[in-house]
Every structure is written in C-alpha cells, then in structure tokens.
Amino acid sequence: MLQNTYNKYKTSKHWEKYRKQRNLVTKLKRKSINTYFIERCVGGCKNKSFWPTVKPFLTNKGTIVKKDTILFENETLINDQAQVCDIFNDFFVNVAKDIGQNSISFDDNHPSLNSIRQNKKHEVELSFNPVSDSFISKQIDKLSSKKATGHDGISAKLLKYSKPSVIKPITAMVNLSFESSIFPDSLKIAQVAPVHKKNSTLDKGNYRPVSILPIMSKIFERSINTQLTEFFDNHFNPYLSAFRSGYGCQSTLLKIIEDWKKSLDDNKFVAAILMDLSKAFDCLPHDLMLLKLGCYGVSEQALGLIKDYLSNRKQCVKLGSHASNLKAIYKGVPQGSILGPVLFNIFINDIFSFVNKCDLYNYADDNTLSYSDSNVENLVQNLESDSQSLIQWFSDNHMQANPDKFQAIALGKKSKDHNLTFNVNGSNIPCDDDVKLLGVTIDFRLKFDIHISNICKKASRQLNVLKRIGKHLCKLGKLNIYYSFILSNFNYCPLTWHFCGETHTKKIEKI
Numbered sequence: 001m002l003q004n005t006y007n008k009y010k011t012s013k014h015w016e017k018y019r020k021q022r023n024l025v026t027k028l029k030r031k032s033i034n035t036y037f038i039e040r041c042v043g044g045c046k047n048k049s050f051w052p053t054v055k056p057f058l059t060n061k062g063t064i065v066k067k068d069t070i071l072f073e074n075e076t077l078i079n080d081q082a083q084v085c086d087i088f089n090d091f092f093v094n095v096a097k098d099i100g101q102n103s104i105s106f107d108d109n110h111p112s113l114n115s116i117r118q119n120k121k122h123e124v125e126l127s128f129n130p131v132s133d134s135f136i137s138k139q140i141d142k143l144s145s146k147k148a149t150g151h152d153g154i155s156a157k158l159l160k161y162s163k164p165s166v167i168k169p170i171t172a173m174v175n176l177s178f179e180s181s182i183f184p185d186s187l188k189i190a191q192v193a194p195v196h197k198k199n200s201t202l203d204k205g206n207y208r209p210v211s212i213l214p215i216m217s218k219i220f221e222r223s224i225n226t227q228l229t230e231f232f233d234n235h236f237n238p239y240l241s242a243f244r245s246g247y248g249c250q251s252t253l254l255k256i257i258e259d260w261k262k263s264l265d266d267n268k269f270v271a272a273i274l275m276d277l278s279k280a281f282d283c284l285p286h287d288l289m290l291l292k293l294g295c296y297g298v299s300e301q302a303l304g305l306i307k308d309y310l311s312n313r314k315q316c317v318k319l320g321s322h323a324s325n326l327k328a329i330y331k332g333v334p335q336g337s338i339l340g341p342v343l344f345n346i347f348i349n350d351i352f353s354f355v356n357k358c359d360l361y362n363y364a365d366d367n368t369l370s371y372s373d374s375n376v377e378n379l380v381q382n383l384e385s386d387s388q389s390l391i392q393w394f395s396d397n398h399m400q401a402n403p404d405k406f407q408a409i410a411l412g413k414k415s416k417d418h419n420l421t422f423n424v425n426g427s428n429i430p431c432d433d434d435v436k437l438l439g440v441t442i443d444f445r446l447k448f449d450i451h452i453s454n455i456c457k458k459a460s461r462q463l464n465v466l467k468r469i470g471k472h473l474c475k476l477g478k479l480n481i482y483y484s485f486i487l488s489n490f491n492y493c494p495l496t497w498h499f500c501g502e503t504h505t506k507k508i509e510k511i
Contacts, residue, residue, distance in 0.1 A: 269374070406424060
C-alpha cells in the first residue's frame with residue numbers, strides 16, 4: 001500500500017514511510033528464514049528434521065511430497081485416490097502378462113536347462129538346514145527401524161523391543177517352514193508403493209512397483225537367502241555382477257573399460273551393443289525358475305519351499321489411507337523382497353553360455369555385448385550374431401528384449417571412422433558418440449569429458465544452494481550436505497573415469 005501511495009504522489013515523505021516499512025519486512029523475513037532453519041537443522045543430520053528440510057533444495061530424487069497422485073487414463077484426469085490405487089494395482093499385476101506368451105514350452109529339453117546341466121561344476125545338493133536362535137537374533141538386530149511397516153502392522157521397532165520373548169518362537173516357525181516346505185501365506189501379501197522413475201507423473205507406466213512386505217517375511221527370507229547365496233556362489237558366472245558381495249557397478253564398468261583399452265592398445269576395432277529389457281523382474285516364469293533350480297542341484301525339500309514362496313502371492317497398492325483390493329500375482333519376483341534379487345541372478349546366470357564369440361557384461365537387467373577384432377567385418381558379424389542369440393535366449397526364457405531401444409558404440413577414432421551400423425532382429429542400430437551405462441556416460445574416445453562435465457554441473461548447482469542456505473546452518477550441517485550430496489557426485493565409480501585430463505581435474509578440485 002505504501003509503495004502504491006509513493007508511486008502515486010512521488011514525495012519524499014511517502015518514500016520514507018515506504019522505505020522504513022520495506023526494510024522492516026525484509027528484516028522480519030530474514031529473521032523468520034533463519035529461525036526456520038535453526039529450529040530444524042541444529043545438530044546436523046542427528047536432528048530428525050534436518051534431511052526433510054534441506055533435501056528438497058538439493059534434489060527431487062526420492063523426495064516425498066504430501067500430495068495426491070493424479071493419473072491420465074482414457075483421456076481423463078483421475079485424482080480419486082481409491083480409483084488411482086485400483087488402476088496402479090491392475091497395471092502392475094498385468095504389466096508382464098503378454099510377455100512370453102508365444103515362447104517355447106518348458107520341458108527337460110529347454111535350451112537353458114541343457115546348458116545348466118552341461119556347465120554345472122558341482123554335484124552337491126542344496127537342502128535348507130535348521131537355523132539357530134543366535135542367527136535369528138542377528139537378523140532381528142539387522143532390521144532397520146526406518147523401514148515401512150507391512151499390512152500386518154508389526155514394525156521393526158516392536159520386534160526389536162520384544163526380541164528376548166520372540167526369538168525362540170520365530171526360530172521354531174522358520175525351522176518348521178523348512179521341514180514342511182511351506183512359506184506362511186500371511187507373509188506373501190505385499191503393499192505396493194508406486195515410485196516415480198522419470199518423465200510425466202500422469203503416466204502409470206513411469207512408476208516402479210516397490211513391494212512393502214511384512215517385517216517377519218524379511219526374517220524368513222534371509223534364512224533362505226543366506227543358504228541359497230552360499231550354495232550358488234560356486235555356480236554364478238564371474239561376470240554376473242549385481243546383488244553379489246564384492247561386486248558392483250564400479251567393478252563391472254572397470255572390467256569393461258580395461259578390456260576396451262587393452263583392445264585399443266592392440267590396434268583393434270572395438271564396439272559394443274547395450275541391450276534393453278522390458279519389465280525384467282516382473283516377467284520371470286515361476287515354472288522355469290523352479291526347473292532351473294532343480295538342474296543346479298536344489299533338493300526336493302528346498303525346491304518345495306521356494307515353489308510355495310513364489311505361489312499364491314497377492315498384492316495391493318496403497319496411497320496414504322487408500323488401498324486397492326488384493327490381486328494374485330502369477331509371475332515375476334517381488335521388487336523390494338530379500339529373495340527377489342538372488343532368484344533373478346539364478347534365473348539369468350545361464351545366459352553366458354549362449355554367447356559364442358563376444359564378451360557379455362551383466363548387471364541385473366543391463367546386458368552389454370562387446371567384441372574386438374582386427375577386421376571390422378568380423379566385428380560387425382559376430383556382434384550381430386551373438387545379439388541375435390541373446391534375443392533368442394530372452395524369448396525362450398519368456399523375457400522381452402527391445403532391439404529398437406538398443407544402443408551401440410564404436411570405441412576409438414579408428415572404429416568411429418567406419419560409421420558402423422548393426423542390424424539386430426530387423427532393427428538398425430547406429431553407433432552413438434556416447435552412451436550411458438550404469439550411470440556413467442562413456443564417450444567413444446574414453447576421455448569421459450561429458451560425464452565429468454555433467455557431474456560438475458550438478459555439483460555446482462548444489463554448491464550454489466549450499467551457499468544460499470549455508471548462512472542459516474551450523475558447520476556440521478554444511479559438512480553433512482557436502483559429504484552427502486556434493487562429494488557423492490565424485491565418489492560414484494571414480495576408478496572408471498578418474499584418469500581425466502588436467503582441465504577437468506582442476507574443475508573437479510575447484511568444486
């Protein structure tokens with residue numbers, strides 16, 4: 001009002017009134033902002049409200065916003081949360097329904113089963129042994145109190161507090177489950193949380209289903225997982241990198257990059273095809289999964305328990321206080337479970353036997369096929385041939401590859417000069433100047449200029465945020481933000497790209 005009055009009369013008296021009131025409001029605003037941060041951020045990350053307060057300023061990844069989910073379905077915007085839950089649940093249950101419908105049937109002559117029998121190194125049989133009270137005690141201690149509670153309402157904190165009283169009954173239940181080969185039905189019910197991945201939030205296809213299972217289910221699954229992992233460590237291929245202790249994105253990338261460098265040093269042509277799969281975890285057929293387990297040497301008793309674990313599973317989608325009806329799941333492994341990752345690894349492990357000439361690097365559902373040769377025609381021929389073999393493997397195993405979304409890259413100036421294009425399953429895949437693999441952007445010269453530039457831009461933006469809000473934070477709070485967000489950009493797979501040039505090194509050090 002005072003500003004409008006001054007603009008109307010333009011006198012020194014009105015200006016002075018407006019100036020004093022403006023300065024007072026600015027002072028109150030700054031004081032309020034400072035109080036807001038001090039109340040919520042004192043003590044750094046030890047304060048429970050620290051991360052919810054500062055995180056939205058730094059990233060939108062994993063930020064929980066208290067608002068309704070809206071979907072665009074049948075040319076209509078739907079914001080009724082109960083209806084949204086039903087749409088999500090129907091989509092997640094049926095998303096992989098049509099994948100693998102026209103593939104070959106499962107019998108003893110299935111290519112994957114024959115391959116497992118031929119390449120099996122150990123004849124030892126796996127039977128689940130009874131667990132001890134001390135093992136169950138350790139599993140309860142490992143539970144995170146921050147994890148969401150399942151449909152039964154039993155929280156991890158409650159289980160930890162009542163540990164002395166519940167250890168023996170839980171041990172008895174787990175061992176009875178092993179003996180009878182029955183996994184409790186009440187532990188198979190999942191509440192699914194739709195987690196947005198990318199692009200439009202209105203499209204249900206841009207969400208990933210994360211299963212929130214009962215806390216007790218995690219103890220049962222870990223009892224199985226420990227023995228299953230120990231047995232299959234002797235069977236897993238060395239290039240199978242996901243969900244394994246001592247393996248990770250960095251070890252996978254490092255192996256790929258070092259192999260490429262060696263081939264380039266030998267003056268060879270080098271190229272790779274990056275494969276794309278649709279809904280890999282959701283489309284695994286249970287029947288074939290069990291047949292593969294049997295071929296590896298899993299006993300009837302253990303096989304019966306895993307079969308019961310996979311069968312009669314149900315899920316509902318929950319958003320706030322709204323939940324959909326329960327629906328049965330007929331294929332796939334639940335994302336968010338303990339056993340899901342190891343079962344996926346077991347299922348895909350035999351894929352390496354179907355690659356003839358090329359090198360295959362696997363990380364979960366990311367498969368990279370690479371080959372080097374002194375003759376460029378041999379390079380193209382072998383990559384196309386092995387790509388076709390893998391597409392056939394995906395089809396036989398009821399998984400769906402998308403050749404239209406495959407990427408290719410030719411390494412080194414020598415390979416790049418030939419403008420290579422690969423024809424895979426009727427789709428032409430031209431070589432790109434750079435590709436993104438496991439979160440790292442790789443350029444054809446292996447200089448990593450683009451990747452370093454991207455992480456520097458991201459870190460700079462976060463540094464600017466820290467500069468703006470840092471004056472309201474204590475030193476400990478600023479250090480927490482630095483280590484958690486800014487430094488973490490440079491700590492992701494650094495062995496892959498750390499040998500960059502002087503210019504980029506100075507840029508990184510400056511940030």
